[in-house]
Amino acid sequence: MLLGVYRLLFAPALVLLAPYYVWRMRKRGGYEQHFGDRFGGFTRVPPRRSGVRRIWLQAVSVGEMLAIGPLLERLRADPTVEVVLTTTTSTGMALANERYSTCTIARGYFPLDAWPCSFRTWNSIDPDLAVLTEGERWPEHLAQARRRGVPVVCINARLSDRSYRRLWRIRPLVPQLMGGISRILAGSADDAARFCELGFPAERVQITGNIKLDITLEPLVPEARATLLQSLGFPPDEPILLGSSTWPGEERAVLMAFRALRADGFRARLLLVPRHAERRGEIIPELEASGFAFHVRSTGPAPGRVDVTLADTTGELRTLTQLADLVFIGKSLPPHHEGQTPIEAAALGKPIVMGAGMSNFRPIAAELVRCGAALSVHSADQLAQVVLSLWRDADRRRSMALAAARWHRVNQGALARTLAALLEELEHSRPART
Numbered sequence: 001m002l003l004g005v006y007r008l009l010f011a012p013a014l015v016l017l018a019p020y021y022v023w024r025m026r027k028r029g030g031y032e033q034h035f036g037d038r039f040g041g042f043t044r045v046p047p048r049r050s051g052v053r054r055i056w057l058q059a060v061s062v063g064e065m066l067a068i069g070p071l072l073e074r075l076r077a078d079p080t081v082e083v084v085l086t087t088t089t090s091t092g093m094a095l096a097n098e099r100y101s102t103c104t105i106a107r108g109y110f111p112l113d114a115w116p117c118s119f120r121t122w123n124s125i126d127p128d129l130a131v132l133t134e135g136e137r138w139p140e141h142l143a144q145a146r147r148r149g150v151p152v153v154c155i156n157a158r159l160s161d162r163s164y165r166r167l168w169r170i171r172p173l174v175p176q177l178m179g180g181i182s183r184i185l186a187g188s189a190d191d192a193a194r195f196c197e198l199g200f201p202a203e204r205v206q207i208t209g210n211i212k213l214d215i216t217l218e219p220l221v222p223e224a225r226a227t228l229l230q231s232l233g234f235p236p237d238e239p240i241l242l243g244s245s246t247w248p249g250e251e252r253a254v255l256m257a258f259r260a261l262r263a264d265g266f267r268a269r270l271l272l273v274p275r276h277a278e279r280r281g282e283i284i285p286e287l288e289a290s291g292f293a294f295h296v297r298s299t300g301p302a303p304g305r306v307d308v309t310l311a312d313t314t315g316e317l318r319t320l321t322q323l324a325d326l327v328f329i330g331k332s333l334p335p336h337h338e339g340q341t342p343i344e345a346a347a348l349g350k351p352i353v354m355g356a357g358m359s360n361f362r363p364i365a366a367e368l369v370r371c372g373a374a375l376s377v378h379s380a381d382q383l384a385q386v387v388l389s390l391w392r393d394a395d396r397r398r399s400m401a402l403a404a405a406r407w408h409r410v411n412q413g414a415l416a417r418t419l420a421a422l423l424e425e426l427e428h429s430r431p432a433r434t
Helices: 002-028 035-039 062-067 069-076 090-099 115-125 139-148 161-169 171-177 189-197 222-232 250-263 277-290 317-321 343-347 359-370 380-392 394-410 414-428
Strands: 053-058 081-087 106-109 129-133 152-157 183-186 205-207 240-246 269-274 294-296 308-310 326-329 352-355 374-377
Touching: 002 139, 002 171, 035 106, 035 115, 053 414, 062 069, 062 090, 069 081, 069 414, 081 090, 090 106, 115 139, 129 139, 129 414, 139 152, 152 414, 161 171, 161 359, 183 189, 183 414, 189 205, 189 359, 240 250, 240 317, 250 269, 250 277, 250 326, 250 380, 269 277, 269 317, 277 294, 277 308, 317 343, 326 380, 343 359, 343 394, 352 380, 359 374, 359 394, 374 380, 374 394, 380 394
Parallel strands: 053 081, 053 129, 081 106, 129 152, 152 183, 183 205, 240 269, 240 326, 269 308, 294 308, 326 352, 352 374
Antiparallel strands: none
16 A cells, blocks of 8 residues: 555656756766666666576665675675676766676666666566665665565665654654565664664664775875876875865865965865765865865866865775875765765774764764764864864874774674675575576
């Protein structure tokens, strides 16, 4: 009954929201190729192979795509398993094609969660196991899985404060809407508790940890580091402040902190990496008004030395973070409150500053602050004060960096636990085709 209401309301809701999403897609670009996938036209899946089980893995965008890399490599090593990979964004699709063409048998866009679109895609992919990452939980997708008897596993599963509040309001309906989920592999104990409070059976919720903690990053060799710094317009011997995955308003805040450093006599450079590269059009006027010499990375190598570089590119953040001496984590200053992931910065042993709004990563942010790897601020003014204070105290920055690296080492292991759970679900799924 409830699924019928969802199906009935989905179409008019889609019509109402279509102008906004069309605007967003045009702004971001890159959706022209394979756009029919969204309507169930994903037909590039090869025929089933005898004795091989098929996994359909959905990773919504760039962050999730980067996180699943080690998992895909492990699955690739198993000749009895093959993976079809879908994503939601054009940047996610570009990354999937660039990095995972040898790990997957097909890549495409996740369908709209309308019955005809989902039904057609399910028929094309025909998986033995469906895997959703982080916050992905689509009622029609789950209904199609349940109808076919296909288990669904949510990995790195989390519930932001906003999602938790929304689901709590309809708590009696959650088991019906999400009943197709076979197992939830929660990223933290807090997330696991929230899922149980919403009505998910405790025996189907397992704390595996966050697979992003198992990333292995190849350090930049000195030659590559020097080349990268030169292309950014930075000298090889000056410290760098990084604004990581910034959102509207935060570039101005980080520029304010950078201005405070320069006013205090520090030699430093600023690297801005916005969460969405297409925002360059609104950030460039901020840089022009700042008075600092700046470079826009998408235009090519910097022609000379600059104070600030805007890295308006996709998929480079992990590499660029290696250059930083202090990292600010974006989407965390008011009015933003969700937060971007601080995991990569911690894994690379970087001292971290973040706004108080880290609801998407609340347990991780709290642990990083508690262990001395990060500091939390509440405003742009406080950010400038804390950045200046840390710049004056190199020993404090070194101590925070060591704490971050130590926290990362202690919390690894989620990848092995996640892989074991997925293979266990596959064993209990329908027999491999012969």
